[in-house]
Amino acid sequence: MNPRYNPRTIESEWQRKWDESRIFQPDISDKEKYFITIPYPYLNGNLHAGHTRTFTIGDVIARYRRMLGLNVLFPMAFHATGTPIIGLAELIAKRDPETLRVYTELHGIPDDVIAKLDSPESLVEYFGMESEAAMRLIGYSIDWTRRFTTIDPAYTKFVEWQFNKLHELGHIVKGSHPVRWCPNDENPVEDHDLLHGEGANxxxxxxxxxxxxxxxxxxxxxxxxxxxxxxxxxxxxxxxxxxxxxxxxxxxxxxxxxxxxxxxxxxxxxxxxxxxxxxxxxxxxxxxxxxxxxxxxxxxxxxxxxxxxxxxxxxxxxxxxxxxxxxxxxxxxxxxxxxxxxxxxxxxxxxxxxxxxxxxLKMISLISVPDMGEFPAIEAVDELGVSNQSDPLTEQATKLVYRREFHNGVLKENTGKYAGIAVSxxxxxxxxxxxxxxxxxxxxxxSELPVVCRCGTTCVVKMVKDQWFVNYSNPEWKDQVYAHLADMQIIPEELRVEFENKIDWLKDKACARRKGLGTRLPWDNEWLIESLADSTIYMSYYIISKYLDRIDVSQLTPAFFDYVLLGKGDARNLPINEDLAKQIRADLKYWYPVDIRSSGKDLVPNHLLFFLFHHVAIFPKEMLPRAIAVNGFVSLEGAKMSKSKGPLLTLKHAVTTYGADVTRLYILGTAEHTQDADWRSESVNNNQKQVEKFYNLVYRVISDPEADEPPKIIDKWMMSRLQHRISETREALEVLRTRHALQNAFYLLMHDLKWYQRRGGVSSLKAVAHVWIRLMAPFMPHICEELWKGIGEDGFISLSEYPAPDPNLVDRCAERAEELVENTLDDIEEIIRVTSMKPERITLFTAPAWKNTVLKQALIASRSGKLDMGALMKELMQDPEIKKHARDVPKFVQQLIKDVRTWDAAQVNNRLEGLDERAVLSEALEFFERELGCAVAVLDADAIDATDAARDDLDPQGRRKFAEPGRPAIYVKDTN
RNA sequence: GCGGGGGUAGCCAAGCCAGGUCAACGGCGCAGGACUUAAGAUCCUGUUGUGCAGACAUUCGUGGGUUCAAAUCCCUCCCCCCGCACCA
Missing domain, CATH: 3.90.740.10 (Valyl/Leucyl/Isoleucyl-tRNA synthetase, editing domain)
Known part of the structure; x- marks a missing residue:
């Protein structure tokens, strides 16, 4: 193992080993399965930081579940249907300078390559290849044997089957619909086709x-x-x-x-x-x-x-x-x-x-608005001081009137049968x-004018006649989707209401287009199936695509799909071999449904919705997706990314600059859930150092000989903390809080480990490292594989068991002991800082016995729910040992009760266990002396009397009377 | 307009659902220190104010309220971001 961290070597080596060993190409087995899918990327450019985030989250899920012992399938394919690829090919063929600039400079396409990318086919080929290479470069655990693109003839058969199904089910209807239209191009226009009016509704x-x-x-x-x-x-x-x-x-x-x-x-x-x-x-x-x-x-x-x-x-x-x-x-x-x-x-x-x-000319008032007179227009004009019709304030006045009338206005008598109806x-x-x-x-x-196409033509609203629609507005269909949504896990949970609203809002959607790549409507060949409609249930196609080397396209008949996807018909009557058909059917039954679909938040109101609708329409209940996860975008140094204008950071560029593991760590750790992540190179650099530190730290632990020191309190503390970090990490991963998971699995654990070493801990290092690299493996798989090998383990860490917390190693007392040491050190440091003393000698006094007795009684009272000053005092005063301190007791009790009341049951019970503070501090004396640079002693506050204290200069100011349980009194003797 | 999310110390960003140990995790930046011939790396300390003893005061968009107690619960207002489609 190399003492220096070399990501390039490590990453390519392990990627090769994963590929050769085929460990990410699962077959059906007796193990429980887990099927994760991420929406395939559209091939009109290279993968960028936004994809990196979504796909890396997916890979972490896949790797985590795999380490939990599940048989994980994580496939990938590419989307090519629709118009943008055609548009791009045309622009490249035209040698459009801006396009050439963007694609060479931002997408990193070599000059000699771009010229050849002048057809849709060459683009699909090139970006498909580049995208797969990029995803391999960052170490995704994808099963590439199932890869396909959406313009493959076999996929076309699948889409035809799907649309025939929907048609049969009555979900495809004919109608007219208004669209933004360019009369010159004779095509509907999208936002990115426009020069002006992108926001126009x-x-x-x-x-x-x-x-x-x-x-x-x-x-x-x-x-x-x-x-x-x-x-x-x-x-x-x-x-x-x-x-x-x-x-x-x-x-x-x-x-x-x-x-x-x-x-x-x-x-x-x-x-x-x-x-x-x-x-x-x-x-x-x-x-x-x-x-x-x-x-x-x-x-x-x-x-x-x-x-x-x-x-x-x-x-x-x-x-x-x-x-x-x-x-x-x-x-x-x-x-x-x-x-x-x-x-x-x-x-x-x-x-x-x-x-x-x-x-x-008589003005006619027809709306009555509370707090406004007969003519709201006049009032608004006067209120805002509008001078004439060309005054820009007129617009504001109009809005003002509209708002008031719309929300509070009611129609007057002169509107006849409409009188009394609210304007809204x-x-x-x-x-x-x-x-x-x-x-x-x-x-x-x-809603805004003008709307101008890129070709310079002013666009109009066109009524597209006899258009094919998916009738998402169908209330029964919506109800089914709604019902299924209730059974699904939505991550983050806050988005559930968003999904509900969108289901409600969804209207019929045109599903056929005149232009673009794609599949023709099987019953109406003039139309191409729209590209969001053809990618709704393709997750099931991953099951089939694995076997396409053994099947001819002509054999992909409706009967075939009916059988393998829905279990209808008889395997003996299919164009393909009966055993093969049965095999595919078995695969589908094993892998389906999708366990989780993880995606960017831009797909919520469209793809993810259609994904649900189409599944609900076509598949039976037990084949419906189980969870959806949604993540936010990525910006670059605070600026929004743009595929067509920049700024843009490609996945490949990030990985070649920073390394796969660093890129992964950064993109996962910088934000979570629907928050947007901001990519800042300065922060990534910092992350790089952290990863190096991780490598060096673990490397040292691995190379150092086993320590034979007996475990101390600090070891129990370290192991206890480790259990918490494991639990936190696992809990966070369950709901895809990658940032939170990393805070615990990486940064906080590193923090703990530093404290542990500072406190002189050594004997637990190897045990911690053994857990730590597994804990980090889903996030930074390459470096962890390398360290796993270094620690002497055979086999892949990717297939090892994910750490689980061991409740027996959780040690509250050790944690409290460490808390005592830490707090005491903090207090001493604060005293020194505030007083600007140069300490010559420091004495710590642990609380006298009677105070511990009082605390115990208070805790017992609190546990039984009867913590009361009067009762407690009465009880305490019966104890002669306490009565001796009668003068100090009430004040102490009063403060104590206040504190105890803020503790919950667990804290009360924990404190009832008691802690030998003198022993804990004694064990830490060496540490204190090292940190503080002077002699430190610990005494029991009871152990000396006033004469001793004065004579020996142990506590001339009588500090020891301040000693309390959990808070020793401190005497700092100044050098001066 | 409708719907969703959000406003926390110089910046990023936890905490908020389940009120108390929150002057508020963590990181960056900045300042000081240790190590080093030096730089880098690493480690330590500080980073609202006051304070020569471990404390106190004032803070979590604004203004109210509930409570013994609020960044956390309720209400008012202000501001920011995203979606509203036939487009991947």
């Missing part, structure tokens, strides 16, 4: 149809004018349809040209932009003409709900890109409308043919009423 506006009271067929018309009636509709898009009852006018931008269009047989006037948006909806739309905004001003329209004609007024704030380009005005409740109207007062509108004084409840009810009556439509619009 799709909102459902209500489109209210105001009928134009006059015919505008001929006004500024440039169209063919064929086949139209004289009825024109001006639709207004609003998020607050109830305010239709308060409309006083419409706003039209006089400076823009509007489109005349037919929409499902009706004639509408909307902005040019709105027309374009309408063409992507499920409506039949045709442009038939144009009309200038100014030609509409001054005309009147009819409110679709109430018999009330209102005027169209000019407004420059109307944005043609937003909604329909026509806006309804509700000045009582909308600050913009109120201000625009106010600004218009007194203006000459004669050029629009408006002769009426618009000051006469009205939208859906009213909209569906209006749509039914034909006076409104739903119109989808982005």
């Amino acid at each position: 799709i909102l459902d506006y209500t489109l209210l149809k105001f009928k134009l009271a006059s015919d505008v067929s001929d006004v500024s018309d440039v169209s063919d004018g064929s086949g139209r009636s004289d009825e024109w509709i001006l639709p207004c898009a609003t998020l607050r349809p109830e305010t239709v009852f308060g409309v006083t006018n419409l706003w039209v931008n006089p400076d823009i040209v509007h489109a005349k269009v037919t929409v499902n047989g009706e004639q509408w006037i909307v902005s040019e932009e709105a027309y374009r948006k309408l063409t992507h909806t499920d409506k039949v739309v045709r442009k038939i003409g144009e009309i200038k905004g100014e030609d509409l001003i001054g005309k009147t329209v009819e409110n679709p709900l109430i018999n009330h004609n209102v005027l169209i007024l000019p407004a420059n704030f109307v944005d043609p890109a937003n909604g329909s380009g026509i806006v309804m005005s509700v000045p009582a409740h909308a600050p913009y409308d109120y201000l625009a109207l106010r600004d218009l007062k007194g203006a000459n509108l004669g050029k629009y043919g408006i002769s009426d004084d618009i000051s006469d 409840k009205i939208k859906d009810v009213l909209t569906s009423d209006l749509v039914e009556r034909g006076v409104a439509d739903i119109f989808y619009e982005f």
